[in-house]
Amino acid sequence: MTPRASRRDRILSRIVQLAFVGGVLALWYLATARWGVSHLLLPNPVRVWDQLKDVLASGEFVPDLRITLTELAVAFAISSISGVTLGYLLSRSQFLIRVFEPLLAGIYSIPIILFLPLYVLFFGLGPASKIALGATISFFPVVLATVAGFGYVERIYVVAARSMGASGFQLFRWVLLPAALPVILTGLRMGFIVALLSILGSETIASLAGLGHRIVHLAEAMETARMFAYIAFAVAIAALLNFVVTLIEARGRR
Amino acid sequence: MTQSVPEAVASKAGAARRAPPRAGLMRVVRRHPAIARLAVIAALLLLWEIAARDWVDPMFLSPPSRVIGSLGAVFRTPGVPAALQITFFELAVAFVISVAIGLALGLLLGLSRFSRASFMPIVLLLYGTPQITILPLFILYFGIGAASKIAFGVSHGIFPIIVIIAAGVQNLKPILLTSARSMGASRWQLFRWVIFPHMIPSFFAGMRLGMTGVLLGVLLAELYVSTAGIGYFTTLFTQNFDPTRLLGLISLLAVMAIVLNEIVRRAEVHFGRWRAE
Amino acid sequence: MASQDVAVRIRDVSHQFGEEGQAHYVRALADTSLDVARGELLCLIGPSGCGKSTLLNVIGGLMTPTAGTVHVGGTPVRGPLPREIAFVFQENALFPWSTVSENVVLGMMFQGVPRAERAERARNALAAVGLADFADHYPGQLSGGMRQRAALARALSLQTGILLMDEPFGALDEQTRMILGEDLSVLLSRTEKTIVFVTHSLGEAVFLADRVAVFSARPGTIKEVISVDEPHPRNPEFVTSEKFHALRNRLYTLLHDEIRKTVSAERGRDNAAAGEGAR
Numbered sequence: 001m002t003p004r005a006s007r008r009d010r011i012l013s014r015i016v017q018l019a020f021v022g023g024v025l026a027l028w029y030l031a032t033a034r035w036g037v038s039h040l041l042l043p044n045p046v047r048v049w050d051q052l053k054d055v056l057a058s059g060e061f062v063p064d065l066r067i068t069l070t071e072l073a074v075a076f077a078i079s080s081i082s083g084v085t086l087g088y089l090l091s092r093s094q095f096l097i098r099v100f101e102p103l104l105a106g107i108y109s110i111p112i113i114l115f116l117p118l119y120v121l122f123f124g125l126g127p128a129s130k131i132a133l134g135a136t137i138s139f140f141p142v143v144l145a146t147v148a149g150f151g152y153v154e155r156i157y158v159v160a161a162r163s164m165g166a167s168g169f170q171l172f173r174w175v176l177l178p179a180a181l182p183v184i185l186t187g188l189r190m191g192f193i194v195a196l197l198s199i200l201g202s203e204t205i206a207s208l209a210g211l212g213h214r215i216v217h218l219a220e221a222m223e224t225a226r227m228f229a230y231i232a233f234a235v236a237i238a239a240l241l242n243f244v245v246t247l248i249e250a251r252g253r254r
Numbered sequence: 255m256t257q258s259v260p261e262a263v264a265s266k267a268g269a270a271r272r273a274p275p276r277a278g279l280m281r282v283v284r285r286h287p288a289i290a291r292l293a294v295i296a297a298l299l300l301l302w303e304i305a306a307r308d309w310v311d312p313m314f315l316s317p318p319s320r321v322i323g324s325l326g327a328v329f330r331t332p333g334v335p336a337a338l339q340i341t342f343f344e345l346a347v348a349f350v351i352s353v354a355i356g357l358a359l360g361l362l363l364g365l366s367r368f369s370r371a372s373f374m375p376i377v378l379l380l381y382g383t384p385q386i387t388i389l390p391l392f393i394l395y396f397g398i399g400a401a402s403k404i405a406f407g408v409s410h411g412i413f414p415i416i417v418i419i420a421a422g423v424q425n426l427k428p429i430l431l432t433s434a435r436s437m438g439a440s441r442w443q444l445f446r447w448v449i450f451p452h453m454i455p456s457f458f459a460g461m462r463l464g465m466t467g468v469l470l471g472v473l474l475a476e477l478y479v480s481t482a483g484i485g486y487f488t489t490l491f492t493q494n495f496d497p498t499r500l501l502g503l504i505s506l507l508a509v510m511a512i513v514l515n516e517i518v519r520r521a522e523v524h525f526g527r528w529r530a531e
Numbered sequence: 532m533a534s535q536d537v538a539v540r541i542r543d544v545s546h547q548f549g550e551e552g553q554a555h556y557v558r559a560l561a562d563t564s565l566d567v568a569r570g571e572l573l574c575l576i577g578p579s580g581c582g583k584s585t586l587l588n589v590i591g592g593l594m595t596p597t598a599g600t601v602h603v604g605g606t607p608v609r610g611p612l613p614r615e616i617a618f619v620f621q622e623n624a625l626f627p628w629s630t631v632s633e634n635v636v637l638g639m640m641f642q643g644v645p646r647a648e649r650a651e652r653a654r655n656a657l658a659a660v661g662l663a664d665f666a667d668h669y670p671g672q673l674s675g676g677m678r679q680r681a682a683l684a685r686a687l688s689l690q691t692g693i694l695l696m697d698e699p700f701g702a703l704d705e706q707t708r709m710i711l712g713e714d715l716s717v718l719l720s721r722t723e724k725t726i727v728f729v730t731h732s733l734g735e736a737v738f739l740a741d742r743v744a745v746f747s748a749r750p751g752t753i754k755e756v757i758s759v760d761e762p763h764p765r766n767p768e769f770v771t772s773e774k775f776h777a778l779r780n781r782l783y784t785l786l787h788d789e790i791r792k793t794v795s796a797e798r799g800r801d802n803a804a805a806g807e808g809a810r
Contacts, residue, residue: 013371020376041394098287099294110511111470114504116477117488121497122314160624163593164689165613166641174637178628201386205477212386220388227390236388242382 043225052229061233066209068199071127075134076195083139086112087146087184097151101144108140113201120206130202130210138195145187149180167233185252189245211237316498321505328502337484338506341476344400344483345514348407348468355408356415356464357457363416364423365449374420381413385471389478403483405476410471415465422456423449455526462518469511536692536727539567539590544599546585547752558750565744565753569692572719572726572763574736577746578589578786578793583729585699586751590613590727591616591695603693613642619688621698625670625679631681632657632666638685656688657681659718676707683715694726701731712738713767720763733786738765739779746783748792755785 025045030042033038039047055061090096116133123129153176161175204214211234219226280344283289299318306317363370363377389406416457426449434448476485484507491500544563546722549556559582567573575583588594589602592611601608603615618624625634635653642732644652657663660680670678679699686694712735719726730736736743740759747754759778769775 009368010371013368016372017375020373042493077567095284095287095290103291103294106441106512109466109515110508111466111473113470114473114507114511117492117500118497118504121492121495121500156620156622156624157626159593160618160620161637161641163591163613163616164619164641165636165643170641174640175626178626180630185596197386200384201474204386204389205474215387218389219394224394231391232388235383237531238384238387239382 032247038100040224042220043228045122048223048228048232051226052232055226055229055233059212061211063231064209064211065237067127068203068212071130071134071193071199071210072196075131075199076192078131078135079138079191079195081143082135083142083187083191084146084184086141088150089196090143091110091150094151097147099148104144104147108144112140113198114139116205119202125206125208127209130199130207134195134199137198138191141190141194142184142187146184147182149183149187150176153179167198182253185249188238189249192245193242194231196241200234206247274444312497313495314497316501320498321501324498325502325506328499331487331499333482334484334487334503337480337482337487338510340347340400340482341403341472341484341507342510344403344407344472344476345468345510348404348411348472349465351404351408352411352415352468353461356412356460357419359412360416360419360460361423361453364420364453368419370424377413377416381417385409386474389475392475393479398479398481400483403472403480406475407468407471411464412467414467415460418456418460418463418524419453422453422459432446453521458518458522458525462515462522465514465518469514473507473511536569537566538569538604539565539727540602541565541567541586541590541700542600542602543561544586544589544596544601546582546589546594546596546598548557554589560589561752563599563748563752565756567725567727567739570723571730572742574740574743575727575729575746575788576731576733576736576782578745578748578790579731580749580751580793581615581746581789582751583746585726587695587697591618610798613689613691615691616695617689617691619679619682619686619694619696619699621701623665623670623675623682623702625678625681625685627670630669631662631673631684634670634681635688636643636686642689644689652685652688652690656684659687661714674707675703676711679703679711685720692723692725694724696726696728698729698731700735701781708732709737713765715739717764733779733782734770736782737775738770743782745782748789748796754789757781757785760762 028042029045032039032042090100107226113133116129116135119129119133119136123132157175157179158171161171166175199210200212203210204216205212207213215227215230215234218224218230283473301315303319306312306315306320359377363374385406392406392409396405430448430452431444434444439447476483477488478485480486480489484503487503488500491497491503540565544560545558545562547558559580563582563586565573570631575586577583585594589596590603590608591778592608595609613669619641625631626637629637632653635656636649639649639652640646641712653666654663657666660683662677662680662684665673665677665681666676670681673681703711716739727740728736730739739782741763743757743759745754746752757778761774
């Protein structure tokens with residue numbers, strides 16, 4: 001395709017995209033303002049915007065956000081430290097890798113959120129159950145990535161370092177760690193995202209506080225406009241956190 | 255042929271440090287990691303058994319022996335078998351719909367560069383948003399019955415299918431189309447004999463991820479609110495502090511999830527065989 | 532050979548991989564003996580799988596042979612000797628996450644060179660191989676030839692008496708090999724190192740070596756040792772001389788039968804495997 005034709009296509013695609021998004025917004029507006037869809041089902045977008053401004057200005061979101069982020073931080077701290085440690089220990093032996101890796105991958109393949117009622121039974125409705133479940137679920141991508149990172153370092157690097165007299169610690173610090181780091185960082189990023197999703201999920205399903213709970217609360221109170229505002233807020237927070245961790249991962253990979 | 259020299263060196267270096275393994279049992283275990291895996295699982299079950307009996311309040315945790323023993327009671331709880339059937343039904347319907355829509359949209363985006371450029375960014379954006387935040391909306395729109403579970407399941411299942419199938423169609427090497435055209439293939443023939451077979455492994459890979467998504471969506475919706483599905487009973491058993499039946503029910507669901515996952519995984523392996531990777 | 536002149540003494544070395552009866556059982560080396568003189572460049576040449584790389588690893592202490600001994604400077608070899616022996620591998624063994632000069636410095640750190648000396652030695656080594664301007668590049672940014680130069684610099688900076696090179700130019704194209712070979716010859720004429728060099732290339736062996744040890748097909752043993760009586764640094768015109776051709780032809784004759792043996796052995800194995808698979 002000629003450069004001019006492809007440029008034209010790109011502009012056209014962009015127009016179609018914007019038209020699509022604009023069309024959806026327009027439909028939304030018309031549905032509530034002109035076509036009489038109940039505001040309890042679909043709130044007027046203008047009202048949603050007003051509610052969002054109000055939520056942000058009044059700082060009403062702060063306690064819920066703080067709870068959610070605290071749960072996330074603690075859960076991720078637990079899963080990342082235990083995941084990397086256990087992953088490193090397993091990676092030291094090919095036999096251990098062959099025994100445990102399929103086991104861990106197998107457990108991770110089922111929706112572990114299924115065990116939420118058990119965690120609620122055990123830890124109650126408070127932050128502890130969210131942290132525990134979040135740590136459990138996010139443990140798996142971290143440990144699997146760590147095993148993959150340390151366990152599959154190209155043999156030739158280990159051989160070369162050993163031939164030059166590297167000690168065990170030198171081998172770890174200057175060969176294994178830098179070789180494994182990109183993979184581990186990816187695993188940590190995935191663990192972080194998964195922890196966030198599981199915490200939002202458990203807050204939605206069984207909780208007394210936090211962003212997920214706030215959305216449910218507003219739904220039950222039929223305050224649909226404000227609920228939409230909180231949903232937008234939560235999605236924005238998730239997107240921001242995703243962006244930040246992706247940046248950190250990319251930096252770590254140099 | 256033989257292992258490469260560096261491999262031999264590294265393993266020899268390791269072997270020189272280890273004491274030679276006891277002949278017989280250890281050698282068998284080393285050659286069959288599955289045995290060690292079973293041993294690990296058995297050890298964990300044992301730990302669970304002891305912990306539930308001696309360390310933890312029976313209100314919070316139940317030992318596996320009791321859980322397995324009372325599976326019958328779980329089944330006899332009025333409404334549970336029906337609930338399991340309803341859940342399975344929700345999963346099946348959601349999966350079929352996801353595959354149908356996902357395949358259609360995936361093919362469309364894969365075959366047309368323009369639609370892909372226009373709409374793939376939107377698809378990816380939606381794929382990346384945390385859908386759990388709009389679960390209450392699904393309930394609001396589709397009610398508390400099976401429809402909302404199916405809808406939420408579809409919502410989780412279609413995106414990986416669309417993305418993977420679109421990618422699969424897209425990475426068809428142009429040389430294959432060129433050579434077929436040079437031999438006089440019609441458009442239909444191109445699709446039927448070049449594009450379609452090329453796409454099959456991606457189709458099954460998409461189905462595998464789609465199944466994971468559907469499982470997640472349906473189960474999340476069930477746990478959130480349920481009047482006749484298994485979510486009702488998990489809530490019931492939780493509120494009644496009945497860890498035995500709760501564990502029993504969750505184990506059954508976990509088994510269901512494993513079986514469904516395994517089916518699609520095997521299908522993928524079987525049908526994707528010609529792919530070297 | 533007088534014992535002070537012997538850098539490496541190899542006696543009756545045999546090596547096998549795996550046990551008899553196992554699928555991957557291989558007798559790589561059989562009763563190999565050789566003396567490597569101090570300061571000479573000895574080439575090991577032979578058909579694929581004849582055990583020359585295995586012998587190199589045994590000399591360097593990276594492998595323990597199933598039988599036989601190797602003595603370096605009088606002491607028996609039981610493991611890597613980083614202060615006496617440095618390696619250049621065929622596979623790229625430069626750490627991709629470190630720059631060229633960091634790679635060289637790391638090697639010295641592993642060996643135990645005091646921190647104060649490392650930077651200077653690294654600079655000198657890189658200058659010696661012509662990579663002074665690329666010190667801060669990553670291996671991924673360099674061509675294959677430059678990567679092997681960097682690997683050589685790392686080995687040189689360790690200032691060992693012995694250098695073991697396992698087909699270091701194997702992955703490079705013909706022209707790069709020629710240039711690197713000439714540069715290596717110049718470099719070596721300035722040092723006192725003992726070098727054992729594994730190669731497939733007949734021309735390379737004759738051009739670089741003081742002596743060439745020709746291996747038989749597997750299980751490998753030394754068939755003959757040929758001397759190349761030509762001072763270092765070797766003149767590039769040496770390659771076109773009568774002497775060169777005569778030596779090269781001799782190597783060819785010695786090797787041709789061994790190579791044929793290796794190929795038919797491999798074909799026989801492949802046929803057997805295919806036959807079993809068909810059943």
